[in-house]
Amino acid sequence: MLLEAHQVSRAFGSFLALSGAELELAEGEIVGLIGPNGAGKSTFFNCLSGDLQPTSGRILFAGSEVTRATPEAHARLGIGRTFQVPATFEEMSILDNVMVGAFLRHPARGEAREAARRIVEFAGLDRLRDQPARSLGTPGRKRLEIARVLASEPRLILLDEALAGLNPVEIQEAIALVRRIHARGITLVIVEHIMEVILSLTGRVLVFNQGRTIASGKPRDIVDHPAVIEAYLGQRRQRRRRE
């Protein structure tokens, strides 16, 4: 197993955002993580990447315990992630953003630059290479985040709604990019709301609701699962009520 998360819980004050999440990930998989807003998906990612300490539970990566390790230690070990709200380095150029990632494995400037150039090209951002990150729109920022984390040469990437807010053409491009990343031998966990993306990319899906795993299995079966429909419909009903 590349990653094992056992009974991971996280509380904010008295509120349990995540309770007893389980995930076992084999090298080379693409796993989808779905669930309504507030289900705890980002919180789970934060725990898996060291950004938040789980209140309880254990996380192992490639056999070693990483439950309480810092985010930078996670990155060094090979767990990369993107953020739901893109956190690009706004004033830095796109190439420089990617170089920050590349420096992790290439301390020398020249090598880091070369590595970053290759990644920028791979991600299809070379035309914009010298623009500052702030000049990008949301789709561009999400792509830049992917490029940046790729440059840190991880074994596992956690993509948090990396395709949200993209138009259909951009979604197709992003799907192709994820496939090419996977083809490099990188394992992926994808949080995504668009079922089409989940269906076309993932081999296995986990469904979260209110901090718990309510279902898991093949994507085809999951879409018809009654608990999943209930979770999503319940949310839509709620949203209608709020409006």
Added chain:
Amino acid sequence: MSKRLAPAPTLSRKREREVCKVLACGNGFRRSSEQGKGGIFRSGLAAYPVILLQIIAGGLLLGAVYALFSAGLSLIWGMMNVINFAHGEFVMIGMYVAFLVVTALNGGPVAFAPAAAAFLFLLGVVVYFGLIRHIIRGPMIAQILSTFGLALLLRYVTFWLFSANFRTLPDNLIPGTVDLGGVLLGMPQLVAGGAAFVLTIGAHLLLTRTALGSRLLAVAEDRSAAMLMGIRPDRMQALAWGLSAAGAGIAGALIATFYPFSPGVGETFALTAFVVVALGGFGSIPGALVAGLLIGVIQSLSAYAFGPVYKDVVVYALFVAILWVRPQGLMGKLV
């Protein structure tokens, strides 16, 4: 009670004089001559336990005032995650408002405390709309330098208007002394400490028990959720700045009755407030109250133990120590 007790033998003459200075005005340096000759020692306060009580009482009264102005800093910090480096200058301006009301309009505390509150409330709101609103989501450097620059500006404008001289308010604004079994407390200190205590509790009740308070806290908790509930965050944040500054203004006006001041005093107050908030936990008014009282007492005791000039040194060192050992403060977060 202690009249028959012999003076504590360890107390040197010099030390006695220092203590007297501290006690005479809580923290400042006034009236030492008058009281040095007079009452304090004759009533037997040179005796150790009473001196200790006197020091602690003085510290608590001053600490209540610290709590009042620190609560405002804490509110802003907890709500907007902005540190107001000009907060001490707000206190200082409160002192000068009192000074103006007394000298130009011949007013007393009943006039100048509300005047300081009103003036500082306005200043706080203006600062929010003119400055804070624009930097609140900006880079760190803008957040810190904006209020730091504001502090300089306010300090040196006051310096320019009033000169660097130390000012005092007339002695007889709040006349009298209260004798509690040998512990002598000046009326100015008692009034300031008491009023500050009540106002700080009041601020806490305002936040926790009123509709307005829950709206303020809702914005602190989650800006966008508050907006969905129909609260305008901008207004609430401006209000918080107004209230925070008004608290600082009243606090300044209250201690001006016994604390000599110059345009430079603000820095000390700002740093004191940082320590209080760091100790009490940011965003917590009860935390600020407890921490304020504690800091007041620690300051008084260290003024006694090491001499008045070191009272702030001890407090600042305590700040660094807190950061090393217990950065989350004594209590939790928000209210």
Added chain:
Amino acid sequence: MRWGWLAIAVALLLYPWILTGPFYERMGADLLLAAIAAAAWNILGGYAGQISVGHAVFYGIGAYVPLLVYTHWQLPPVLGIPAGILVSLAVAAVIGVPTFRLQGHYFSMATIAVAELVRIVVGNWDFVGAAIGLMGPAVPRSLLDLSFKSAVPYYYIFLAVLAAILALTAHLERGRMGYYWRAIRAGERAARSLGVPVRRYKLWALLLSAGFTSLAGSLYALMVGFVDPESAFGILVSVEMIITAALGGVGTLLGPLLGAAILVPLKATTNSLFGGGGSGLTYILYGGIILLLARFEPGGLIELSRRIATRSLKKAKARAA
């Protein structure tokens, strides 16, 4: 770009030959000293984005220790420079180690608290001259005392030091250190997710910055031959470093020099126009400038000119099209 640097270097080298006389010579030395201190602050505040409002503590330590070794042991003041740097590094660690675990605000607050603490202690400690301060050698005993009547020798010493600091900064800026600093400034969370050991890199920036600020203080004491608590540890010392770097442009190589080139002559002018009373007005002006920069142009003049340049470039392109 390279030509621009060359022009600046030539201008700085020739300055004492062009503007002669004690007033201009001293102003030149003051300008370079301000640039050195601001460049030191800039490493931490500009590149790594950690805003110190109490850098006077390092400047003051640097200024005091050389005169202290002279006063108590009759050693040449220069020998106190490394000792001053060591003390500064220790103080920096006391501030940085705990606060760099926390949000940025705590660091800023701790810097001003420690600076005040040290200022008060120094002002009451007889060993370091208490409120009076310390004097250097009145008459140079040897060249090692680095005591000159004219400001010109200091000018060239300062120029060499400034060049060294800027060269080192330029070198770091291009390498991993510089990238990591800028990433930390832009967003610690994202930086950590990419493997940047944020705390360690912030500490590096602080130590470098504190060491160079200490050196700046030492150079000041060597030139002036006299220090007291206000001139070495006063809050205004920190203010001048901040405003010099911020006006020119934080996180840029040339910003501190540009800021000094504007502010030092400005201060000399206001002081000579308004006499001693001018200092109050100078600081009102400083406060106003800092506030306006923070509100409208946190990047300083260099960023402003860059923006104007790109805007006019775009306009020119639009016109051509």
